[in-house]
Amino acid sequence: LTSLDYAWDEPVLPPFIMLTVKGAGSSEVVCSMNDFQDSKQLYYENFIYIAATYTFSGSQESSVRPVASNKDVANAELVLDVSSKTQRVMLKKKEPGKRSQLWRMTDTGMLCHEGSSVPHNPHKPSPRSGDSCMILDIAGLAAVTDNRYEPLMLRKP
Numbered sequence: 001l002t003s004l005d006y007a008w009d010e011p012v013l014p015p016f017i018m019l020t021v022k023g024a025g026s027s028e029v030v031c032s033m034n035d036f037q038d039s040k041q042l043y044y045e046n047f048i049y050i051a052a053t054y055t056f057s058g059s060q061e062s063s064v065r066p067v068a069s070n071k072d073v074a075n076a077e078l079v080l081d082v083s084s085k086t087q088r089v090m091l092k093k094k095e096p097g098k099r100s101q102l103w104r105m106t107d108t109g110m111l112c113h114e115g116s117s118v119p120h121n122p123h124k125p126s127p128r129s130g131d132s133c134m135i136l137d138i139a140g141l142a143a144v145t146d147n148r149y150e151p152l153m154l155r156k157p
Contacts, residue, residue, distance in 0.1 A: 047102040047114055050080040050136075052091060080136070082115055082154060089136065089152035103136070106157075111136040113154055133157075 008015070015033040031037075055078040081092035081101045095101060102114035112133035134154035141150075 045104060045114075047104050049094060049101055050103055050111070051094070052078045055091075080152070082113055084115070087116075087134075087154055089154065106133070106135075108157075110157060116154060 006017070016030055017033060018028060018030045020028040055073060055076040057074070077094045078091040079094045079101050080089055080103070081098070082089055084100060092101070098115075100113075100115035103111050104114055106112050112135050116134040117132070135157050137153060137155040138150045139153045
């Protein structure tokens with residue numbers, strides 16, 4: 001919850017304020033400052049990209065060895081993307097707003113894939129639960145037991 005002190009610009013006008021969240025599914029609400037109700041709330045989804053940071057800036061920590069010294073890789077802006085046909089998780093160039101590249105953190109700390117969820121009205125609270133989405137996981141246990149690499153995949157929680 002965030003609060004902000006506010007001094008009226010025009011104290012002779014009615015005490016109403018319009019609050020807006022801008023974005024893909026913008027939301028707004030008009031509130032009376034004489035009778036502010038908790039029922040008036042703004043809803044928005046805070047989606048994230050899971051990025052390979054080296055591919056965005058080209059800079060990296062001195063303790064990390066680069067995968068490639070190619071200048072193109074350093075500016076490729078790669079994020080996790082999910083193929084709609086195969087459901088494979090891969091690195092692809094970031095495309096702003098592309099649902100297959102958007103993720104959100106659930107209340108229980110899992111990374112839920114937005115592209116595999118049904119879109120909903122951003123002006124209403126999200127009815128989604130952690131059980132109704134596909135989450136990011138490893139394909140097998142070899143990465144834990146044998147120190148081998150395993151591909152990433154989507155699974156039910």
